[in-house]
Amino acid sequence: MxxxxxxxxRLKDTPVLGQKRVLLAAPRGxxxxxxxxxxxxxxxxxxxxxxxxxxxxxxxxxxxVTELEKKGAIFVEEVDEVPPGSxxxxxxxxxxxxxxxxxxxxxxxxxxATCPLVTKVHREAVRFARDDFEILLIGHEGHEEVEGTxxxxxxxxxxxxxxxxxxxxxxxxxxxxVWLSQTTLSVDETMETVRRLRARFPNLxxxxxxxxxxxxxxxxxxxxxxxxxxxxxxxxxxxxSSNSVRLVEVALEYGAKAAYRVDYASEVKQEWLxxxxxxxxxxxxxxxxxxxxxxxxxxxxxxxxDVHPVKTAEEDLIFSLPKExxxxxxxxxxxxxxxxxxxxxx
Ligand code: SF4
Numbered sequence: 232m233x234x235x236x237x238x239x240x241r242l243k244d245t246p247v248l249g250q251k252r253v254l255l256a257a258p259r260g261x262x263x264x265x266x267x268x269x270x271x272x273x274x275x276x277x278x279x280x281x282x283x284x285x286x287x288x289x290x291x292x293x294x295x296v297t298e299l300e301k302k303g304a305i306f307v308e309e310v311d312e313v314p315p316g317s318x319x320x321x322x323x324x325x326x327x328x329x330x331x332x333x334x335x336x337x338x339x340x341x342x343x344a345t346c347p348l349v350t351k352v353h354r355e356a357v358r359f360a361r362d363d364f365e366i367l368l369i370g371h372e373g374h375e376e377v378e379g380t381x382x383x384x385x386x387x388x389x390x391x392x393x394x395x396x397x398x399x400x401x402x403x404x405x406x407x408x409v410w411l412s413q414t415t416l417s418v419d420e421t422m423e424t425v426r427r428l429r430a431r432f433p434n435l436x437x438x439x440x441x442x443x444x445x446x447x448x449x450x451x452x453x454x455x456x457x458x459x460x461x462x463x464x465x466x467x468x469x470x471x472s473s474n475s476v477r478l479v480e481v482a483l484e485y486g487a488k489a490a491y492r493v494d495y496a497s498e499v500k501q502e503w504l505x506x507x508x509x510x511x512x513x514x515x516x517x518x519x520x521x522x523x524x525x526x527x528x529x530x531x532x533x534x535x536x537d538v539h540p541v542k543t544a545e546e547d548l549i550f551s552l553p554k555e556x557x558x559x560x561x562x563x564x565x566x567x568x569x570x571x572x573x574x575x576x577x
Contacts, residue, residue, distance in 0.1 A: 238495075238496050238497040238525070238529055239528060239529065239532055240532055241497065241529060241532070242499065242501055242504065242529050242530070242532050242533035243501060243532075243533060244532065244533050244534035245504070245505070245533070245534075247506055247507060247508050248506070248508065249508035249509075250508060250537070251507075251508055251509075251510075251533075251534045251535045251536075251537065252508070252509055252510075252535065252537040252538070252539060253509075253510050253511075253512055253527065253530055253535045253537065253538045253539065254457045254460060254461060254509060254510070254511045254512070254539050254541050255457075255512050255513075255523075255527070255538050255539065255540050255541065256450070256453035256454050256456075256457045256511065256512065256513035256541055256543075257453060257540050257541065257542040257543070257544075258446070258449045258450060258453060258542075258543075258544055258545075258546045259450060259453065259512075259513045259514045259518075259523065260467075260514045260515075260516070260518050260519065260520050260523060261516065261517070261518065261519065261520070262346075262444070262445075262446030262516035262517075262546075262548075263346075263446070263546075263548040263549055263550050264323050264346030264347065264348060264349070264444070264446070264516075264550065265290045265323055265346075265516055265517045266549075266550075267323075267344065267346070267550045267551075267552065267553075268289050268290055268320075268322065268323035268344040268346065269289060269290060269295060269299070270552065271289075271320060271342060271344040271552060271553050271556060272285060272289050272299050272304050272320050272344070273299070273302065274552065274556045275318055275320055275342050275556065276302055276303050276304065278556065279318050279340075280303075281302070281303025281304075282303055282304070282305045282317070283303065283304055283305070283317075283318050283319075283320060284304075284305050284306075284307055284312075284313045284317050284318065284319040284320070284339075285299070285304050285305070285306050285307070285319070285320045285322065286307060286308070286309065286310060286313075286319055286320070286321055286322060286326065286330070286334075287306070287307075287308065287322045287324065287375055288306060288322060288471070289304075289306075289320065289322045289323060289344065290322065290323050290517035291324075291469050291471045291472035291473070291475075291515075291517050292468070292469050292472060292494075292515075292517040292518055292519070293469050293494055294494065294495070294518075294519065294522060295517065295519065304320075307319075309333075310330060310333045310334045310337055310339060311333070311337065313334075313337065313339055315337050315338040315339070316338050316339070316340070317339055317340070318339070318340045318341075318342060319334055319339045319340070319341055319342070320341075320342045320343075320344050321334075321341060321342070321343045321344055321345055322344060322345075322375065323344055323345060323346045323349070323517075324345070324346075324349065324374075324375040324376040324379060325345040325346070325349040325350065325353060325375070325376055325379035325380065326343075326345065326379050326382075327378060327379050327381070327382020327383065328382060328383060329382055330379075330382070331343075340555075341555070342553050342555040342556060343553050343554075343555070344553055345379075346414070346444075346550075347550050348414055348444045348445075349376055349379070349380070349414055351440075351442075352380050352411055352412075352414065352438075352442050353379065353380055353383045355411055355438055355439065355442070356368075356380055356381075356383040356384045356387075356388065356411060357383050357384060359384070359387070359409045359411075359436075360383070360384030360386070360387040360388075363387075363407060364387065364407050364408060364409045364436070365387055365388075365389060365402050365403050365404065365407060365408045365409075366384060366387050366388045366389070366408075366409055366410075366411055367389055367391050367400070367402070367408055367409070367410045367411075367428060367435070368380060368381055368388050368389065368390050368391065368410075368411050368412065368413075369391045369392075369410060369411070369412040369413065369416065369421055369424050369425070370390060370391075370392070370412060370413030370416065371392060371413065371416075371473065372390055372392055374413060374473060376413050376414065376415070376473075377390065377413055380411070380413070389402065391410075391424060391428070393420075393424065394420065394423045394424045394427050396424075397424045397425075397427035397428045397431070398427055398431070402432065405431075405432045405434065406434045407434075408428075408432050408434070408435050408436065409435065409436035409437070409438070410424075410425055410428060410435060410436070410437065410438065411438050411442055412438070412442040412443060413442070413443075413473065414442060414443055414444040414447060415443070415444070415447045415472075415473040415474040415477065415516070416443055416447070416473070416477065417451065417477045417480060417481060418443055418447075418448055418451055419481070419484070421443060425437075445546070445548065446474070446516045446546070447474045447477070447516065449543065449544045449546060450474065450478060450513060450515070450516065451477065451478065451481050452543045452544065453513065453541060453542070453543045453544070454466075454478050454481055454482050454485070454511065454513050455481060455482075455485040456541050456543055457482070457487075457511035457512075457513065457541050458481070458482040458483075458484075458485040458486045458487040458490070458511055459485055459486040460486075460509055460511075461482070461486070461487045461488070461509050461510065461511030462487075462488050462489070462506070462507040462508055462509050462510070463487065463488065463489045463490070463491075463503055463504070463507045463509075463510050463511070464479070464482035464483075464487040464489070464490040464491075464510070464511035464512070464513070465490075465491055465492075465493060465499060465503075465510060465511070465512050465513075465526060466478045466479050466482065466490065466491070466492045466493070466513055466514065466515065467492075467493060467494070467495075467496075467512075467513070467514035467515070467518050467522050467523050467526060468492055468494070468514055468515030468517065468518050469494055469515070469517070469518075470492065470494075472515045472516075472517050472518075474515045474516050474517075475492055475514070475515030475516075475517070475518070476492065478492075478513055478515060479491065479492050482511065482513075487511060489503065490511075491503060493526070494522075495522065495525070496522070496525045496526040496528070496529040497529075499526065499529060499530075501533075504533055510530060510535050512526060512527065512530070
């Protein structure tokens with residue numbers, strides 16, 4: 232992607248007590264599902280030419296969306312905005328069967344970039360609904376991922392939006408309930424919701440494996456370690472990115488004196504740095520590393536050029552491209568296509 236316009240020299244190097252430094256969280260930034268979804272749009276543009284339509288933001292990052300628009304992607308809210316016969320990419324957050332059917336009815340050529348870890352939750356929902364469980368879906372109302380998962384089993388799904396809601400929801404049969412969750416929640420808050428659900432429904436079943444994905448968990452673990460030593464934490468990520476917003480909350484819970492989310496380095500305010508010796512930096516799972524590097528360059532101008540990586544996990548997960556884009560490609564080619572973006576940057 233092209234570089235972002237430079238904001239170098241905007242932040243001033245003002246004196247503080249102590250040594251100025253940055254604690255740079257790792258893992259941060261792009262996860263395997265986001266990487267795959269972005270490449271899927273790029274490959275679709277290569278294969279089929281512009282325009283390629285994308286339902287909703289392919290990933291929740293304004294920079295990524297803007298750059299793909301420049302390459303010929305057209306983002307729409309619903310499939311009925313797309314001319315019949317066109318190619319449409321479903322976003323990493325997943326879609327309900329109703330959306331898949333609406334696209335087919337319209338004669339659209341669908342490319343499903345749903346993250347495989349979201350698809351896993353969809354399959355769990357289908358299976359538990361088939362066994363006549365009531366699914367208590369922990370997640371945020373209106374989030375695309377929640378709409379997609381709930382859409383797999385609308386008659387069997389009850390949304391639980393917060394720990395407080397766990398205290399009041401009513402279920403059909405307390406002996407036939409299971410909880411599932413959105414993939415990008417706060418681990419701690421979700422466990423609190425589950426604890427309160429289980430206090431009311433002791434026979435509550437757990438999902439077969441973690442629904443909160445590895446990338447969300449890893450980024451939260453890393454920022455917890457950074458936050459305890461940080462006067463200020465800056466999270467690069469968009470306002471509609473659930474996992475980015477959670478990183479701000481987790482940083483504040485785990486000791487950061489202040490924490491802010493920015494889309495771009497240019498949004499950092501000089502006053503945030505007043506009296507700050509240690510700045511923690513991380514980024515959400517939909518954020519390209521170049522946006523973090525831009526922030527680090529600006530922070531270096533302000534005297535924070537001493538950067539210490541704080542690494543809590545290695546990530547090497549790679550997903551193959553959506554099957555619609557795999558025709559004629561070997562698995563090794565897919566892995567190479569995806570592998571270039573999932574390396575650790577530290
Ligand atoms: S945040 Fe997790 S679930 Fe979402 S796209 Fe990334 S890996 Fe997949």
